[in-house]
Amino acid sequence: MCNQCNYENLLNASDLNATDNRLRVLEVIGNNSYPLSAADIFTTLKRTCSINRVTVYRILDLLVERGIVDRISTGGRAFYYGMAPNENHHPHPHFYCTRCGQMDCLTQDSLNVDTKALWKTFPGRIDKVEVRVDGICKNCMK
Amino acid sequence: MCNQCNYENLLNASDLNATDNRLRVLEVIGNNSYPLSAADIFTTLKRTCSINRVTVYRILDLLVERGIVDRISTGGRAFYYGMAPNENHHPHPHFYCTRCGQMDCLTQDSLNVDTKALWKTFPGRIDKVEVRVDGICKNCMK
DNA sequence: CATTCAATGCAATAAATTTGCATTGAGATT
């Protein structure tokens, strides 16, 4: 749940018109405390407005391309989406429950990843380092 | 490329009959120096023997379930497969080129991930920690 | 008022994987 980010500003700063649909998608992602799948986002939006599934996919592509939203891979087949790192959102690892598909945010320092050496030596371009922990969540353990 | 692993033993140790197809899938994965997609594996096998795509998927599921092979997520839509950590294969991060889809193994120490704290405090079951670097590979940079 | 174009919708398609059911063939059982 993010109270700091101004979604309209984020869109404008990336030269994107702040349309209702874009704002809605961004709010669903930003107001949630863990990453969501495109299906999750679509289902949530459908409850309060009329929007097409394809529009959600297209907006997500756009937001990812502009670096506003992060596309996060899971141990499953669907991508999940969360706010990309910015002044209010620091990079952090995620936990994916292979039983229920719920994804959680882990604290920034729960896993300590030192990427300095790699950045120096890697002979290509590095865009992103993704750390994901897979397992069974507390709820599903019972 | 692995010369240490005895694939037949690995299968037997997991109570799996060492069928020709299972050995072939495991050899393709083990003899390769980077993870492959199911399609890669299928294409490779089709060149020298007659095997069904579904059989490949089923064998991969089985090998993953038994912990012989690791299912590795990418920034793309398909899973990749590599030898699971064992005495000859230590856990390590991977690099995924978002342009050509090639996945590379990074050295165990190119990224230093400290998971001790998490293991102590996490209120669920942890099966796996996956670290993936996304970007553009040396070849695709040109 | 006419034109343009970004945003969206709708239907069809694609890619990757999974499922259901049939077939096969190597032992085990009679």
Add this chain to the structure above:
DNA sequence: AATCTCAATGCAAATTTATTGCATTGAATG
């Protein structure tokens, strides 16, 4: 030997997730 059984595999259809092509709309611009 004939029959039975069952794990392994094959083949076709279905599922899941995402993408593409083309039509529509409506606000901004001239």
